[in-house]
Every structure is written in structure tokens, then in C-alpha cells.
Amino acid sequence: MEVVSGTSFKMEQGIKAKLVxxxxxxxxxxxxxxEADLDMQEENWLGYVAGxxxxxxxxxxxxxxxxx
Numbered sequence: 001m002e003v004v005s006g007t008s009f010k011m012e013q014g015i016k017a018k019l020v021x022x023x024x025x026x027x028x029x030x031x032x033x034x035e036a037d038l039d040m041q042e043e044n045w046l047g048y049v050a051g052x053x054x055x056x057x058x059x060x061x062x063x064x065x066x067x068x
Contacts, residue, residue: 008048011042011049012049014042015046015057016056016057018036019036019057019064019065019066020066021036022036024036024064024065025065025068026065026068030060031063031064032063033046033062036064046059046064050064055067
């Protein structure tokens with residue numbers, strides 16, 4: 001099992017919270033970075049937290065959503 005650093009965990013939780021607040025809770029409701037109001041730091045972390053096999057943040061094209 002992978003050990004997750006505090007910074008990585010904090011960034012992932014912040015991104016997930018903003019996606020949920022934007023209503024991006026399914027593939028059909030996915031939103032862009034701008035619609036989720038992600039800041040530059042969160043945008044830079046998307047590559048690490050989104051799209052992996054077991055990731056809860058998913059990417060579809062240029063849109064993102066939280067898999068619940």
C-alpha cells in the first residue's frame with residue numbers, strides 16, 4: 001500500500017471538495033477547472049490525483065468529477 005504524504009492528501013481533499021461544491025459528482029456532471037474554481041496549485045496537482053485506476057477524482061476530456 002502506498003503511503004500518502006500530508007501535502008498530497010490535503011491537496012486531493014481540497015480538489016475533491018471544490019468538485020463536489022461545483023456539482024461534479026458523476027461523469028455526466030463533470031466540470032472544467034474554471035467551473036470548479038481550482039487555483040493554480042490545485043490545477044498543478046490534478047495530474048497526480050486524477051485519472052488513476054483507484055483515484056476518486058476522474059478525468060473525462062478536459063473535465064473532472066468525483067467518483068462516489
